[in-house]
Amino acid sequence: MATVEDQRKDLPERVWRTMEFWRRAGGIYVGYKVQQARMAVLDRMRKSHPRASELHLEDWERHHRRAGADMYQLCVDLRGFYVKVGQFLGSRPDFVPKPVCEELQQLQDRVPPMDALETRKVIEEEVGNGRTLEDIFEWIDLEQPLGSASLAQVHKARIRPFPRQKSYQVRRGDTGFSIAKRHRTNTEELSRLNPDADLAVLQEGQVLNVAVRGNAKHKASKGGCTVAVKVQYPSAEGKMLQDLSNLRNLAKFLSQREINFDLVSAVDELHKQIKLEFDFEREAKIMDQIHHNLRGIRKQVTVPHSIEGLVSRKVLVMDFVDGCRLDEMKSKLAKVSRRKRQIAKRRILSNICEAYGKQILETGLFQADAHPGNILVRKGAQVALLDYGQSKQLTPEERKAFARLVLSMNSRDYETIATDLESMGVVFEKDGMPRLKARVARNMFDTRGVINPFSESSEIKQNAITKFPSDMFFVMRVVQLIRGLAYGMKISDFSTAKQWRKYAKKALAEG
Numbered sequence: 001m002a003t004v005e006d007q008r009k010d011l012p013e014r015v016w017r018t019m020e021f022w023r024r025a026g027g028i029y030v031g032y033k034v035q036q037a038r039m040a041v042l043d044r045m046r047k048s049h050p051r052a053s054e055l056h057l058e059d060w061e062r063h064h065r066r067a068g069a070d071m072y073q074l075c076v077d078l079r080g081f082y083v084k085v086g087q088f089l090g091s092r093p094d095f096v097p098k099p100v101c102e103e104l105q106q107l108q109d110r111v112p113p114m115d116a117l118e119t120r121k122v123i124e125e126e127v128g129n130g131r132t133l134e135d136i137f138e139w140i141d142l143e144q145p146l147g148s149a150s151l152a153q154v155h156k157a158r159i160r161p162f163p164r165q166k167s168y169q170v171r172r173g174d175t176g177f178s179i180a181k182r183h184r185t186n187t188e189e190l191s192r193l194n195p196d197a198d199l200a201v202l203q204e205g206q207v208l209n210v211a212v213r214g215n216a217k218h219k220a221s222k223g224g225c226t227v228a229v230k231v232q233y234p235s236a237e238g239k240m241l242q243d244l245s246n247l248r249n250l251a252k253f254l255s256q257r258e259i260n261f262d263l264v265s266a267v268d269e270l271h272k273q274i275k276l277e278f279d280f281e282r283e284a285k286i287m288d289q290i291h292h293n294l295r296g297i298r299k300q301v302t303v304p305h306s307i308e309g310l311v312s313r314k315v316l317v318m319d320f321v322d323g324c325r326l327d328e329m330k331s332k333l334a335k336v337s338r339r340k341r342q343i344a345k346r347r348i349l350s351n352i353c354e355a356y357g358k359q360i361l362e363t364g365l366f367q368a369d370a371h372p373g374n375i376l377v378r379k380g381a382q383v384a385l386l387d388y389g390q391s392k393q394l395t396p397e398e399r400k401a402f403a404r405l406v407l408s409m410n411s412r413d414y415e416t417i418a419t420d421l422e423s424m425g426v427v428f429e430k431d432g433m434p435r436l437k438a439r440v441a442r443n444m445f446d447t448r449g450v451i452n453p454f455s456e457s458s459e460i461k462q463n464a465i466t467k468f469p470s471d472m473f474f475v476m477r478v479v480q481l482i483r484g485l486a487y488g489m490k491i492s493d494f495s496t497a498k499q500w501r502k503y504a505k506k507a508l509a510e511g
Helices: 004-010 012-047 053-077 081-090 098-107 116-127 176-180 186-192 238-258 265-278 280-295 326-333 338-363 396-409 414-423 434-445 470-488 499-511
Strands: 137-138 152-159 167-168 207-210 226-232 308-312 315-318 363-365 375-377 383-385 391-393 465-467
Touching: 012 053, 012 238, 053 081, 053 098, 081 238, 081 308, 116 226, 116 308, 116 375, 137 176, 176 186, 186 207, 238 265, 265 470, 280 315, 280 338, 280 391, 315 383, 326 338, 326 470, 338 363, 338 383, 338 470, 338 499, 363 465, 363 470, 375 470, 391 434, 391 470, 396 434, 396 470, 414 434, 434 470
Parallel strands: none
Antiparallel strands: 137 152, 152 226, 167 207, 226 315, 308 315, 363 391, 375 383
8 A cells, every 4th residue: 555655756845735734634624524423422412420520621631732743744744834823822822722822833943944055054044145155154053953834944153254355457467475465364265255266266356255344334343243044945935825826725715614714814814924935035125114013012022133245035044032932032031030931021021012913003114923932031021022024014095094993992982893894894784783793803902802713703704704804914913812811820800902902092193
C-alpha cells in the first residue's frame, strides 16, 4: 500500500497540498461531528451518574487534545497560510478550547526552519551584492533561528562596522595599494568592496567602490550593532496563495453550515493582503513609519527600525529588540506577589492597547498581526511590536467611522451603536434589533464583549451578517487578539473602547 510520501512523489505539489488539506481538515471536522453524536448518547446514559459532568468534560478534553494535535501537525506539515490560521486560533483561548490552544500555541514562532545553507544562499543573493555572509556580518546564528513562522524565519546577527561607499575612477599609475592608502583603508577592505575586481590588474578609467572616511555624517550609523535578519522561505508565496483558495472554500462551507457570518469576504481580504506581505521592502517602509508615528509613547512601546542597504524583497535586516515573549511571562510573574502580578499584567495589556489605539485612530496605519509571537515585553512593562508584513492603512473616512463606533460603545445608547456599526458597512440579514446589533458591535470591536460564533445562542446566529467591510476585518482581528490576551491574563473587565476613547475624540475633532 502506498504511503503518504509515495503519493506525494507521484503528484504535483499543488494537487498534493490540496488533497492533503481536505483529507486532514475533513477528518478533524467529521471527528467533531462524530464526537458530538457520541457525547449526546453518553450523556443520556450517564444522566444519573454522580460524576456525569466530570466525565463529560474529560471526554471532550481528550478529543480537543487529539484534534489540536492534528491541527498542529497539519500546519507544520503543510506550512504556508495554515500556520497563520493556527497562530490566530492558538491566541484565542476565549472561544477556542484550551487543549486546542495549547497545541496551536507552539506555532507562534516554533515552526521547523529551513536549513542553514539555504538561508545563507537567500541572504547572499538578496543583499550580498557580491559579498559573502562573512563580509556583511561579524557573526550570524544560522543554526538556531530566533523564530520561524509561516513565511519567514529570523536570525540574530552582528553587522560588521562598515563605512559608506563612493565610486572612484582609476587613474593612470594607480595600484590597489595606492588607492587603499589614499582613502585611508587597506587592500583587504578594498577587495571586499570590489569582489569582482582584480586589484593586481587595474585599468585606467575602471570604477571601484571605496570607503568614505573622516566625515561623521557619512559613517554608517548601524555598523557594528546587533540585528535581526528576517529571511523569506523561497517557495512560500505560491503555497500561501494556493492555501487561501482552499481556505476560501472551507470558509464558504462553514458560513453556510456553522457560522452566519461573511467569512468569504474576510478570506478575500486576506488574499489581497498576503500578496503584499511577501514584499519586505514595503514592510520595512511601514515599520519605519510606525516607528516614527509611535515616538510619542516610546516609554510604553518600541518598534524596530530597518537597516539601510540591507533590505530587499526577501530579506529584511532590522534593529534587534530584546525582550520576553508574552507566553513566557507567566513563569516570570509567578515569582512575585498576586497584587504585583495583576498590576504588571494590566500595565502590559494597557501598553499593547495604547499602541494599537494610536495606530488605528490617529494615523490609520497599523500592524494587523497582534498574536503573542509578535509581542515582546521589556523592562518596565514596555512592549515591542514585531512583524509588519500584515499591516493596513485605513482611509480617513474609515478611521472616523470607527472612531464614532468607539465613542458610542462607551454609552448605553443601543440605537446609536447599531447605527454606527451599520454606517461602517456591516449589513445584517434582518432590520431593526438595535440591542442585538449593539451586542454584536461590542463582541467584534470591544474586548468587553464575549464572542463564540459556534454557540447556538450567538447573536450572529439570531441575525446573520451578510456583508462585512473588508478593511475593518483587520481592525476586528486586532481587537479579537487583544481580547484573547486579556482572557489569557484573566483580566475580564478590560475595554479597548474605553482606552481608545481619547484617540476617537481626537480623530473626530480633525474635521
